[in-house]
Structure formats: structure tokens, C-alpha cells
Amino acid sequence: MQILIFNDPLSLANACADRITDLIARKPDAVLGLATGASPVGTYAELIRRYEAGKVSFRSVRTFNLDEYCDLPKADPNSYNSFMWDKLFGHVDIPAENVHIPDGNAPDLAAQCEAYDQMIRDAGGIDLQLLGIGRNGHIGFNEPADAFTKGTHIAALTESTIEANSKYFTENPMPKSAITMGVGSIFAAKSIILIATGKKKAEAIRNTVCGDISPSRCPASILQLHPDVTLLLDPEAAALLKTS
Numbered sequence: 253m254q255i256l257i258f259n260d261p262l263s264l265a266n267a268c269a270d271r272i273t274d275l276i277a278r279k280p281d282a283v284l285g286l287a288t289g290a291s292p293v294g295t296y297a298e299l300i301r302r303y304e305a306g307k308v309s310f311r312s313v314r315t316f317n318l319d320e321y322c323d324l325p326k327a328d329p330n331s332y333n334s335f336m337w338d339k340l341f342g343h344v345d346i347p348a349e350n351v352h353i354p355d356g357n358a359p360d361l362a363a364q365c366e367a368y369d370q371m372i373r374d375a376g377g378i379d380l381q382l383l384g385i386g387r388n389g390h391i392g393f394n395e396p397a398d399a400f401t402k403g404t405h406i407a408a409l410t411e412s413t414i415e416a417n418s419k420y421f422t423e424n425p426m427p428k429s430a431i432t433m434g435v436g437s438i439f440a441a442k443s444i445i446l447i448a449t450g451k452k453k454a455e456a457i458r459n460t461v462c463g464d465i466s467p468s469r470c471p472a473s474i475l476q477l478h479p480d481v482t483l484l485l486d487p488e489a490a491a492l493l494k495t496s
């Protein structure tokens with residue numbers, strides 16, 4: 253696991269964008285696994301800047317988002333579909349058919365989960381997976397549980413996650429479940445970047461890096477076993493890591 257600590261958010265976003273644009277330069281039809289939430293927003297803004305400057309094209313890139321709320325209309329401003337088009341896709345040249353976001357309103361959610369995993373396999377797997385992390389160590393919406401999840405599935409959100417995200421739901425109550433790629437789907441990515449900033453993430457980062465590998469304590473701890481993981485942190489998120 254490589255751990256990089258940045259003193260300012262712009263350098264962190266630049267480092268993350270560098271890895272993504274380097275990959276696209278090597279493989280123009282790269283398969284990106286993408287996250288929503290506050291953590292990747294600076295990176296997405298930097299990717300848009302580089303696209304506008306003619307330094308990268310997303311013409312052949314394919315993307316798979318980690319998750320989406322259930323029972324929230326696709327066009328709702330709080331849906332992850334709206335988030336991704338607002339923060340990235342709507343500002344670059346990615347064709348809509350190359351974008352994949354799980355459908356939390358599908359009439360048959362079990363079939364939607366299976367179809368999503370199949371689409372990732374058909375695309376040749378994820379080359380680079382971008383992650384944030386929950387205060388409870390969740391990745392995607394894989395909350396602490398007795399066992400690591402495998403493929404895409406429906407997850408009940410925990411109180412910790414509802415508390416963290418309900419600030420966005422000012423008009424309607426926050427959904428209590430989501431469709432999410434599993435820990436197994438995330439782990440299958442060839443390369444993984446996890447972004448964490450702020451002191452509320454410090455304990456989850458300590459558990460990810462040096463805690464027991466435990467689905468109940470910290471789902472992200474499984475990343476200790478992955479051959480190509482980079483953590484991009486600010487000093488607050490890294491505060492509980494030993495430096496020597």
C-alpha cells in the first residue's frame with residue numbers, strides 16, 4: 253500500500269488526476285471505477301480543466317460508478333447519476349453510452365445487480381478504481397458486516413452513513429438503502445486509489461492501514477491484501493498513522 257500525504261487539496265487532486273490521465277494516455281479506452289461524495293470532487297474538477305486544456309480526452313473511456321441510492325429518481329439532484337453528470341460527465345467528451353451507474357430503481361434489483369457485474373466483466377474489468385471511505389470504514393456502500401461482500405448487491409445503510417449524508421437531503425428524507433458494487437468487485441480492480449481528508453476519517457484510515465483485516469471493524473481493511481493500492485490523504489486523515 254502506497255501512502256501519500258498532501259498539505260493542500262489542490263496537490264492531492266492533481267496527483268489523483270495525474271494517475272487517471274496517465275492511464276488514459278496509455279490506454280485510451282481505460283475502464284474507470286468512479287466514486288461520488290466530497291472526496292473525488294477536486295479530482296473531477298481537475299480532470300475537467302485538463303479536458304478543456306486539450307490534455308485529455310474521455311472519448312473512448314468507459315466508467316462504472318460504485319453505487320446509487322435505491323428509490324430515488326435518477327433525475328433527483330441528490331442521485332449519484334445527477335452528481336456524476338454535474339461534477340464530471342457533463343463537462344467532458346465521454347459518450348453517454350460509455351457511462352454506467354447502477355440503477356437503484358430497476359424493477360428487478362437482483363437482476364440489475366447481476367447485469368452490472370456482467371457489464372464490468374464484459375468491459376474487461378476495472379483498470380483503476382477511485383474510492384472514498386466512510387467514517388465507519390465503508391467503501392462503496394459496503395458497511396461493516398459479518399463478512400466481506402462479493403458482487404453488486406443491495407445494501408441497507410447504517411446510521412453512521414445516514415448521519416454523514418443526510419445533510420444533502422434538505423427536502424426529502426434520505427433513502428435507507430442503495431445498490432453498490434461489492435468488496436469483491438472493488439478488490440478485482442487492477443489498481444485502486446482511495447482519497448480521504450479530514451479528521452473524521454482518521455480512525456477509518458488507521459483501521460484500513462494497520463488494523464486487523466476485518467469486515468465488521470473496517471471493510472476497507474481488505475485493501476491491505478491488494479497488490480496496487482494508493483491512499484491519497486491530507487495530514488488530518490493521516491493523523492493516527494505511525495510515521496516511523
Ligand code: F6R
Nearest residue numbers: 287288289290291384385386392
Ligand atoms: C460514494 C461512495 C462512498 C463515499 C464515502 C465517503 O460513491 O461509495 O463510499 O466514498 O461515503 O464520502 P465522502 O467523500 O463524501 O466523505
